[in-house]
Amino acid sequence: MKVKMILPALTEAKSPFFRPIKYSLFPPLGLATLAAYLDPDAEVVIQDEHVEELDLADEPDLVVIQVYITSAYRAYTLADHYRGRGAHVALGGLHVTSLPEEAAAHADTIFIGPGEETWPRFLADLRAGRPGKVYRSAVRTLHGAPPIRRDLIKRHLYLVPNSIVVSRGCPHVCDFCYKEAFYQGGKSFYTQTVDAALAEIERLPGRHLYFLDDHLLGDARFAAALFDGMAGMGRLWQAAGTVQSVLKPKLLEKAVAAGLRSLFVGFETLNPQSLAEQHKVQNLNRDYSAAIRRLHDLGVMVNGSFVFGMDHDDAGAFDRTVGWAVEQGIETATFHILTPYPGTALHTRMQAEGRITSQDWDRYDTRHVVYRPALLTPEELERGYWRAYRDFYRWGSIWQGAWTKSTAFGRLRHLAYAGGWKKLEPFWDWVIRARRVNQLLPMLETVLSEFGRLASSTQRPRAQDGTSALFSTKPGHLTTERIQ
Numbered sequence: 001m002k003v004k005m006i007l008p009a010l011t012e013a014k015s016p017f018f019r020p021i022k023y024s025l026f027p028p029l030g031l032a033t034l035a036a037y038l039d040p041d042a043e044v045v046i047q048d049e050h051v052e053e054l055d056l057a058d059e060p061d062l063v064v065i066q067v068y069i070t071s072a073y074r075a076y077t078l079a080d081h082y083r084g085r086g087a088h089v090a091l092g093g094l095h096v097t098s099l100p101e102e103a104a105a106h107a108d109t110i111f112i113g114p115g116e117e118t119w120p121r122f123l124a125d126l127r128a129g130r131p132g133k134v135y136r137s138a139v140r141t142l143h144g145a146p147p148i149r150r151d152l153i154k155r156h157l158y159l160v161p162n163s164i165v166v167s168r169g170c171p172h173v174c175d176f177c178y179k180e181a182f183y184q185g186g187k188s189f190y191t192q193t194v195d196a197a198l199a200e201i202e203r204l205p206g207r208h209l210y211f212l213d214d215h216l217l218g219d220a221r222f223a224a225a226l227f228d229g230m231a232g233m234g235r236l237w238q239a240a241g242t243v244q245s246v247l248k249p250k251l252l253e254k255a256v257a258a259g260l261r262s263l264f265v266g267f268e269t270l271n272p273q274s275l276a277e278q279h280k281v282q283n284l285n286r287d288y289s290a291a292i293r294r295l296h297d298l299g300v301m302v303n304g305s306f307v308f309g310m311d312h313d314d315a316g317a318f319d320r321t322v323g324w325a326v327e328q329g330i331e332t333a334t335f336h337i338l339t340p341y342p343g344t345a346l347h348t349r350m351q352a353e354g355r356i357t358s359q360d361w362d363r364y365d366t367r368h369v370v371y372r373p374a375l376l377t378p379e380e381l382e383r384g385y386w387r388a389y390r391d392f393y394r395w396g397s398i399w400q401g402a403w404t405k406s407t408a409f410g411r412l413r414h415l416a417y418a419g420g421w422k423k424l425e426p427f428w429d430w431v432i433r434a435r436r437v438n439q440l441l442p443m444l445e446t447v448l449s450e451f452g453r454l455a456s457s458t459q460r461p462r463a464q465d466g467t468s469a470l471f472s473t474k475p476g477h478l479t480t481e482r483i484q
Contacts (some may be wrong), residue, residue: 001062002058002059002062003035003038003043003060004044004047004060004062004063004082005028005044005046005065006031006064006065007028007065007133008067008071008075010050010068010070010074010425020325024158024159024437025158026160026161026163027048027153027154028046028047028048028066029153030066032046032149033145036146037119037123037146044149045060046153049074053079054158056078057226060082060087062084063079064090066092067091067094070361071095072102073361073362075091075106076103079091079107082118089106089107089108090108090109091106093111096112097181098343099135104133108133109131110260112136113182114137114168114182116139116140116142117137117140121135137186137187138185139186140168140190141190142168142192142196143193143194147200156435156438159438159440159441160208160440161252162443163209164209165211166213167214169188170214171188171189172215172218172280172281175278175280175345177344178344182343184343189218189219191219198226201230201235201417206441207236207238207368208236209235211239211240212240214240215240215241215242217239217241217246218245219249220245223255226258227257227258230258230259231258233258233259233379235380236259236261236449238261238263238448239260239261242266242282242283243265243266243282247290247291247294252294252298252300253298256298256299256300260300261300263300264303265291265302266280272285274311274313301331301413301448302328302331303330304330304333306321306333306336306388307335307338308336308381309337309338309371309373310338313376313381314381315376318483326397326401328404329404331401331414335392337381337385339366340356341364350371356371377387398414398418398423399415400416402415404419413447420447
């Protein structure tokens with residue numbers, strides 16, 4: 001059987017603001033995970049349209065397409081194309097789970113929710129000549145999953161080929177998060193066994209890893225055992241966690257001893273009313289500044305995530321947020337416009353209030369306003385969003401952030417990471433066109449390595465501010481990339 005697995009390009013690729021480096025970071029790990037369940041004699045190819053041109057003249061027997069909301073229209077075009085050529089087309093992912101009837105019009109089979117149990121069942125049905133139309137996830141477990149088919153990943157096309165996922169979902173329930181829509185009808189957070197996770201890490205070459213888990217620290221017992229097992233491996237890695245988990249005693253120290261050097265943290269907003277509104281209770285009454293100091297004192301860089309457009313955000317929210325982030329010495333920041341994804345509690349609430357103004361999925365990219373904000377016009381919200389990026393990544397802001405570090409190495413690392421990421425756009429674009437992006441991995445490892453660790457005893461004081469996967473999700477709370 002000939003099998004083709006496709007990650008379609010996000011519609012953003014047509015935008016003048018498209019950043020090729022963002023989509024040359026991580027390979028399509030979910031598809032490579034699904035490929036591991038196929039028969040050994042299956043002819044399998046994985047194509048990621050972000051980094052390579054698709055071959056549409058082929059004639060596979062089975063086509064599998066992973067669908068995100070801003071790739072939905074492209075995914076449907078590809079699905080229709082291959083159905084017209086006689087292939088059996090299977091669609092899965094966040095958008096399919098949220099709007100199954102829409103997706104079913106373009107597929108022979110759709111998958112609702114994660115596929116650890118449904119995908120093998122579909123393959124058995126397909127071999128028997130009776131594939132079903134809809135497979136809905138109910139059993140949630142990673143036990144017994146086969147090793148990921150990393151041999152199918154074109155490593156040279158990605159800056160971070162060693163991406164890994166050792167858990168699914170998140171233990172928290174936030175109104176704006178797509179995760180709850182995807183994991184409906186079953187457990188929304190579960191992990192591999194520690195031994196299986198360590199075995200997967202051992203299979204990865206080189207030093208650098210990026211954990212794409214929504215919340216690697218979400219199960220403290222699992223995380224502690226994982227970090228204990230990783231100690232001595234000599235790895236350098238990045239991941240995502242919450243303010244709550246950062247403030248938890250001992251766990252962060254174990255992570256750093258195992259090689260943690262950069263953490264994506266969902267601060268979302270400085271306004272506690274907005275946190276309560278979105279049911280992000282894990283951030284309420286947490287000292288954001290203390291969390292950042294704790295990370296920096298242990299030598300961990302911070303990628304802070306912030307969301308604009310909640311009902312308590314006024315015109316001053318952008319400057320307040322950026323000013324605070326720069327003052328705290330956050331190395332990189334990811335900004336989003338609040339987006340009511342279908343299937344989320346936020347979407348249900350806004351739809352009931354008649355506030356959703358667009359169902360053009362191309363605009364559901366956290367860069368456009370698709371609803372009526374409470375205290376801002378849509379134009380003010382979009383302008384403020386772009387201004388936040390511009391102001392945070394000004395050279396003056398980067399230098400100011402770097403100077404919160406008390407050591408020369410700490411300042412250098414801040415400048416290299418923040419400046420290199422946003423200020424060398426033409427260089428990144430050339431590297432990607434030349435297909436040499438993977439050759440820069442040693443540079444990333446150097447920035448993350450021991451030379452840049454900050455000594456807690458010499459850390460400069462900061463201002464005290466108490467304001468507080470298988471067909472799976474994209475990284476991050478709003479399913480956007482953790483590195484912007």
